[in-house]
Amino acid sequence: MADLSSGPGTPVAAVKRTRRLWGSESSVSALPWLAPALALIVGVVIFPAGYMIYNSFRAISKSGVDRGWAGWDNYASMLDIGALGRVLINTAAWVTVVVAVTLVISIALALFLNQRFPGRTAVRLALIVPWAASVVMTSTVFVYGLNRYYGIINQALVDVGLLSEPAGFLETAVPAFASAVAVAIFVSIPFTTFVVLAGLQTIPAETVEAAHIDGAGRVSTFWKIVLPMLRPAIAVATIVNIINVFNSLPILYAMTDPIPGYDADTTTTLMFKIIQRERELDVASAISVLNFVIVLAVIVVYLRVTRPMREV
Amino acid sequence: MKHQPKLAVLAAATSILLAACSPGAPTTSGGGTAEGTELQLLVPQYSDATRGLWEGLIADFEAQNSDITVALQVESWDNINNVVRTQVQGDQAPDILNLDSFATFANDGLLYAADEVVSAETLADFQDSFKENASLDGTQSGLPLIASARALFYNEDLLAEAGVSGPPTTWDEVLDAATKVSALGGGTYGYGMALGSEEAQAETSVWVLGGGGSWAEGGEITANTPANVEAVEFMQTMIEDGATEPNPGSQDRSPLMNVFIQGKIGMIIGLPPTVGEIEEQNPDLNYGIAAIPTKDGSPFTLGVADHLMAFNNDDGAKREAITKFLDFFYARDNYATFVTTEHFLPVTKSAADVFSDDPQLSVFVDLLPGAEFYPFTNAAWQDTQASIQTLIGQIDQGKDPQEILDEVQAAADAVE
C-alpha cells in the first residue's frame, strides 16, 4: 500500500491545493493558534523557573529569607556532597531500568488488549486503577504491606512459602531501591500501555491484513509493519516516562526515607532531603537546576539518536 | 476561529466565577481593618484531636474578642516546614506559629520578642528551665508550648520470661537484659532502637547525653568528643550483639512503638503520649515506666520542647491582637485543656499540678527538672540534627562511629 503521509510522491496537483490550505506563512499568523499556549507557559511556568534559577545563585536562610548574592557557592556545595557520585549512578539506573522494562511490558500488554475477547473492558478498567490512584497512595500501600512486622504482603510471601520469615524489604538501601523500581514500573505501565494502545488503533487494519495475505508471519508482521508505525507513540511514551521517572519523588521518598545515608537516593530525592532536613533552599535550587540540565540533555540525546518523528 | 472563542470565553467566565465563589476567598495576612484584625495561626498535627482543640479554643476566644478573628491552618509534621518556609519566602509568614525550633526565624529577625507579645504575668508563669531554652543571645523569642520527656518503657512479662529482675539502670544492665530477651526468639527483640531518619537524633541523644557527653559546649557544637564516640560505640555493640531489632538504622520510632505495644519488644524509649497509645491499642499490656539507663546509673531524661512564636509582619500592627490571643491561650484552664488532651507535659507553673493524680504521667513530670535539651538555640544545631538523622543509622552496617561523628561535626562546622 502506498505511503500516504505527506512527502515526496504525492501528486503535484494535490500538493498545490494543499498548499493553498496551508500556504507558507510568517510566524505572526501562527499567533492566534499558539497564543493561549504561550500565555500559559510564560505566565505560569517561566516565572517560577526563573525564580528557581535565581535562587540557586542566592544565599537563603533556613527560614526562607533571602540573604543576598551567593555566586557559585551553592553549586560548589552541591559538588562537595560526597555521595553525589553514587546518587548520579542511582539516578541513571533508576531511569534506565524503569523506562525500559515499562516499555517492553507495556507494548506486550497493548498488543494483548488490542484483541477482542470477553471481559476486555474489565481488564482495561483494572489496568487504569494503578494510574488513577495517586502514586503517593500506591507507595503508601507498599510501604505498609512490606513492613517486616505488620506488612500483609510480607506475611503473604511467608505463607506461600517464598520466604521463611518476614524480610526487611525496606530496611537497607539496595532491596529498598529495588522495591521502589518495581513499584515505579508497576505505576508506569498503565499509562504507557494506553498510549501504545492508542497508537495501535490508528494503524489501519487493512495494512496488517495485507501483510498477512503477502505471507508474513505474525512475528515478522509485528517487527516490520506494526512496530515502525508505533514509533511516534512509543517515542511520546518514552519521553514522558523519562521525564516523570527522573522527577519522581513520592515512591522513593516513601520507601527509602528512613534509610540512613544517601545510598538509595536519586538527584530528585537528594534535593528533597536537603530541603526537608538541612533546610538549605539555596543548595536545593542548585540541585534542581542540575536536575533540569540532566533531563534536558537526556531528552536531546534521545531525540537526536532515534529521530522518531521524521516530520519534526 | 469561529467556535473556539465561544469555548474559550465560556471557560474563562467559569473560571472567574469560580475564583470569586470558591469557599475561603484569598486570605492575605495584614488583614487589619478598623473593624477587626485577622490573625493567621499555623500549627502542626500532634494527633487527631489537635484540630478540634484549636477550633474550640478559637471559638471561645472570638466570642470574648469580637474584633479579632483567627484563621487556623493545620498541617502534618511532614509538610509544615515546607509550608512555613514557602510562606516566609513569599512574605506571607503566619502571625503565630507552633513549631519545635524558632532559632532560625529569630536569627533572621522575623519574630517578636516574647515580652512584646505576652503580658508580664504570663511571662512569669513559664518554668525557668524552659525560658532559658527559648532564648537566643539573651532575648527570649520562643514561647514554650509543651514539653516532653523520654523514659524507658519496658514489658514486664518479657523481662520476667527472660529472667531479668527489674528494669535496667545502667548501660551494662540494658545490654544484658536486652540480649536475654532477644534470645527468647520468635520475633521478639530486646531493645527497640529507633535510628530511622524520623527522629534518630532523639535515640542518639539518649545514649550520648546519658553517657555524660554533650552536643554543644560554650556555644560550639561538639559532636565528636571521645565521650560521644564511646556512646555511639556502645549503641553499635548493642546492635552487633543482637540486643536490638534488625536494621535499626531504618526503623522510625512510630512503627516500632507499635510493635512494642503488641508485646514483641522488651524495652523502648517512649514519651507521655505513649501512655495513651497503649491504653487505646493494647490495654492488657503489662508494662512499666522507668528512668532512662545511663552509663553510671545517675538519673537523666531527654527533654523536648515545642514553641509558639509570633512573627512581626507589618511592623507591629497586630501586636495587641496577638498578645490578647496568647494570654488567652496560656490562661490556666485553657492551657491545661490543651496539655491534657494532647498528653504532653505543662511548661507553666500554674498548670504544673495538672497531672498530679495521674501516676504514669507523674513519672515524667518528676523527671523533668533533670532534663537535658537539644542545643537548639545554637545556630548550627539544625544542620547537626539533620546530619545525625541522615548518617547515624549507618552504624548498623558496621560503619565506624568515630567517622560518622566526624562527618556530623564537619556539617556543624560548615555553618558560618
Next chain:
Amino acid sequence: MTAAIDRAQALGRSTKRDATRRGERRWLLTAVGVVIAAIFLAPYVVMLIGALKPRLEILAVPPDYLPQNWRFDNFVTMWQTVETPLPFNLVSSLVISIFGTALTLVVALPAAYYTARQRFRLRLPFLLLVLVTQMLQPTVLAAGLFREFTQVGLADTWLSMILVNAAFNLSFAIWIMHTFFSSVPRELEEAAWLDGCGRLGSLRRVMLPLVWPGIVTTIIFIFIACWNEFAASLVLLSTDTNQPLTVALTKFFGQYDTSWQYVFSMSLVAIVPVVLLFALIERHLVSGLTAGGVKA
C-alpha cells in the same frame, strides 16, 4: 473439503473451524486477562481490606488477612472526620481537575494542529519550549508559584491551581496531539477543503474524529495528573476547604500515630471518579479502530 476451506480463507471469509478456534482462543485470552487484572488490582485490594479494619487491627503484629471486626462504617465516618472536611476536598479535586483538563485541551488542540500542519520558522523552537516546560515539575517550582500567585492575588483559589495544572500539562497534550495530527494524511483534509471547509472546519469535521483515540488518552492523562497533583496544591491552597484530596490525605498522618483506616478509605474513594471517567470514555478508544482506517 480442504480446497473449499482454502478458497474461503483466501477470500477472507471465515469458516466454521476458524470460528471455533477463535472462540477457544478468546476464552484463553480472557483467562490471561483475569490474571493481569488481578496483579494490577492486588495492592488496592489490600487497601480495601485495610479500610474495613479498625485501626488497631491494621497494625497487628503479625497481621491477619481479613478483618475480625468488619468496619464498614469507616466509609461513613470518614466524611465527617475532625482532620479534614472530606466533601469539600472531593469537590475541590473535581473542580480543579475538570476545569484544568478542559483548559488544557482548549489551549493545546489549536497549537498542536497548527504545528502539525504548518511549517513556520519558529515551529521547532516552539515545540522544544513546550517540551522543556514538561521537564519542570511543580515540586521544584512550588516556592516560585506561591510567590507569583500571591502577588497577583490569586493565592488560595481554585483558579490558581487550574492555571498551574493546565500550564504544566500543556506540553504532554500538545506533543501527543501533534503526533496524532501528523499521522493523518493530508489528502483527507484536502477532501474536506474541496467541500468548502476552512482550517477550523477541517479540524472539526475531519481531524478530530480520526485522532479521537489520542484525544481520549490525553483527557485521561491530564485528568489524572490534575487529580493527583500534590506539591503545588500544598503551598497554593491553605484553607482546608479549598484543599484537594491529595493534601487532605496527609492530615491523617499524626506525629505519633496514623489513622490508616482513613488513609486507605480516602485513597479508595479518590480512585473512583477517575475510574468512572475512564469507563465513560473507554469505548471511544475502541471506536478509533474503525475510524483510523484509510481505504486503499
